[in-house]
Amino acid sequence: MILCKVVLLVVSIVGITGEDKCIEIIENSWIKIDDVVIKNSTLLSYPVCASFVNQINQTGWSYLTIWSDPSTDLNDSTIAYLAGYLEGYMTRELIDDHFDNAWRTYCTDDPEFCEKAFQFYQDNLLYMKDNLYELASSDPYWHQVALVLSQMTGISDGMYGKLIYKPGINIDIHGKVFILNIITDLMELESVLKRGVNKKDQGFTTCSAMVKLVPGDLIIGHATWYEFGCMLRILKKYYLPFRTESKPNSPAVPGKLISMSSYPGLIFSSDDYYLISTGLTVMETTLMNFNETSYQFVKPDAGVLTFIRTMVANRLAVDGQSWSQIFSRYNLGTYNNQFMIVDYKRFTADKDEQESGLFWVLEQMPNLIVAQDMTSTLFKNNYWASYNIPYFKEVYQLADYPSSVKKYGPTYDYNENSRAKQFKRKQVEVFDYKSLLRLLRYNNYQNDPDARCNCTPPYSAGMSIASRADLNDPKGKYDATGVGFINEAAIDAKVTSFELFKQFKMYAISGPTYDDVPPFIWSNSILKDMFPHKGHPDAWVFEPIYF
Incomplete structure (x- = not known):
């Protein structure tokens, strides 16, 4: 199949010299992760697989490639969650270190600001969920917003080894994954909410x-x-051919493959620097x-x-x-x-x-x-x-x-x-x-x-x-x-x-x-x-x- 060749190409860019795992949901929604050797049959046996290589001490980078099988009958939100889960599970030690380096003392100087900032994010999350309830089934934009939040939910659950999959978006605004992803947006909030010491x-x-x-x-x-x-960095490739809409027969998104320089726990680049399969x-x-x-x-x-x-x-x-x-x-x-x-x-x-x-x-x-x-x-x-x-x-x-x-x-x-x-x-x-x-x-x-x-x-x-x-x-x-x-x-x-x-x-x-x-x-x-x-x-x- 041409599809398998495309996915194999994605994997070979990193070079399979580190940790390779695949994930699926089995009876009673139990999450099952297997160590694998990448080959054609593997790609058709699991809905989501990943390869992770940590060479920060050798090259200054770690490398993560995640891909899903477009022929799977799982819906997009489940694929997004599983992709996130594998990332969180395989990079959890880096996420812990990056969180401690980037955030651990951030609120010490002005805890009152952090309370206001977290309330802002809580209100914004409620706003997005309201829109998702009304629009995610009909508007491609909001369908993709839902998938970003589902993938973040998966990263967080994978970090902590949660074993049961429950459909839905479960974002902990005080959790490590959410905090790491919103740090860049904090720059404006420091001024808007008047933080005492502007980072x-x-x-x-x-x-x-x-x-x-x-x-x-x-x-x-x-x-x-x-x-x-x-400076803990991950070069990431996401091969996730989501649908443009939540309907099963919707066409795949144009940007199926995204390569980016990024950081542990982040769903996006943050630098930002992206290469996308749309050209x-x-x-x-x-x-x-x-x-x-x-x-x-x-x-x-x-x-x-x-x-x-x-x-x-x-x-x-x-x-x-x-x-x-x-x-x-x-x-x-x-x-x-x-x-x-x-x-x-x-x-x-x-x-x-x-x-x-x-x-x-x-x-x-x-x-x-x-x-x-x-x-x-x-x-x-x-x-x-x-x-x-x-x-x-x-x-x-x-x-x-x-x-x-x-x-x-x-x-x-x-x-x-x-x-x-x-x-x-x-x-x-x-x-x-x-x-x-x-x-x-x-x-x-x-x-x-x-x-x-x-x-x-x-x-x-x-x-x-x-x-x-x-x-x-x-x-x-x-x-x-x-x-x-x-x-x-x-x-x-x-x-x-x-x-x-x-x-x-x-x-x-x-x-x-x-x-x-x-x-x-x-x-x-x-x-x-x-x-x-x-x-x-x-x-x-x-x-x-x-x-």
């Missing part, structure tokens, strides 16, 4: 990204900026919102969390325009980003001019989403760079970036930002996917003219394409929030190209950059006693891998 001011989920045209190729790359404690690549960099008046639109009964909307769009969209339209529904106004969507189906390697729709950009703020086909701009400049500042004037003004420019200078100026200048200056050095990976790892802050600032010392390691804010002087003086000594670095880089994408592969490296700066070693860092890092290797010096 984002200490360095939180900003990124660098580039789409680059070179002769005969289109290269797409992303570097995640995140806390040092959050789309999707990535983003986070946008700050300095306009307090816009917070009035962030209400728990007014939308769906960003990470859920992202996965729904990834599964249902067929091009950049439809991705933007689907994602724009039910904008809650949290975790605001600039998304970049490239449609490799529309790229022709031997043509100088490409058809419209190849490259879309979407930017979100509370009560506002602007999305536009930016193919002509990409081809005019030969590149698109993204560095946490809105491109569209309407978004830039609404988020009140002009006030921050007046207060902090060019750090928040779209054209004068240090990374904007570095990308513009150095994008000519990119000629293939490996050279783009090098650019995304770039940090030569003591010698780069665009890393200079009105600071003491007069430069910042946080003002480069790949931040290493840990190298800044803890006693130094810096002229803008986020450019001094903070708990943040570019903790990875991953790229794909036209040819790599045809093989559904990315080229990725884990850990902070060490090209022109000292490598990050926990035992040598003053951060070692300041932030938990359970499960981490000591020295983060790894080579790129293919996945």
Whole structure:
């Protein structure tokens, strides 16, 4: 069967050298997990199987592939639950460590804020359940929302080894899996609900990204900026050919196969960086919102969390325009980003001019989403760079970036930002996917003219394409929030190209950059006693891998 060949290809991308398991529900709804040796017959014997390899100490990554058999007679919600269960069961130790590193002390400084935040999430979950009750059977959007929540339920149950399957969505808002998935949405809630100490001011989920045209190729790359404690990473592939609707004979979703860089316990990428079987690549960099008046639109009964909307769009969209339209529904106004969507189906390697729709950009703020086909701009400049500042004037003004420019200078100026200048200056050095990976790892802050600032010392390691804010002087003086000594670095880089994408592969490296700066070693860092890092290797010096 062609189907089996497709699934085998998905598995072979990882290489079956670790733990392989399959799962089914047997009599009286008992969950049964079997150790397996992957072969054709195995794929037809179980509804859901998975392969997991933990090489964090060898490569900086762990690897997870989950797939379901499209011929199974189980409904989508059961498949989603079982896929989640296997993930939670096989990666439970990493989830525990990542939770302790990312969250354990978060509420200590402001428990009152956490109470308000959890109430917000409880109200939002009730809002989603009300919509699911009315719309999940008729609206493909809400059917996919239900599957995301079912998969999260499965991850949580798998973590704790629950042995009986009970249909339905059972989300514990205080549970580890839910908390890990909503951390990114907390950035906006810290401002909306007035947390005493804003985590984002200490360095939180900003990124660098580039789409680059070179002769005969289109290269797409992303570097995640995140806390040092959050470097436990999983490269994931989900092959889950859900139906577009809950009806048994509905066609399969376009985005059956999603590959992404991710973290333990997460249902989405969070970086975000996705390769999708529709021919789309999707990535983003986070946008700050300095306009307090816009917070009035962030209400728990007014939308769906960003990470859920992202996965729904990834599964249902067929091009950049439809991705933007689907994602724009039910904008809650949290975790605001600039998304970049490239449609490799529309790229022709031997043509100088490409058809419209190849490259879309979407930017979100509370009560506002602007999305536009930016193919002509990409081809005019030969590149698109993204560095946490809105491109569209309407978004830039609404988020009140002009006030921050007046207060902090060019750090928040779209054209004068240090990374904007570095990308513009150095994008000519990119000629293939490996050279783009090098650019995304770039940090030569003591010698780069665009890393200079009105600071003491007069430069910042946080003002480069790949931040290493840990190298800044803890006693130094810096002229803008986020450019001094903070708990943040570019903790990875991953790229794909036209040819790599045809093989559904990315080229990725884990850990902070060490090209022109000292490598990050926990035992040598003053951060070692300041932030938990359970499960981490000591020295983060790894080579790129293919996945």
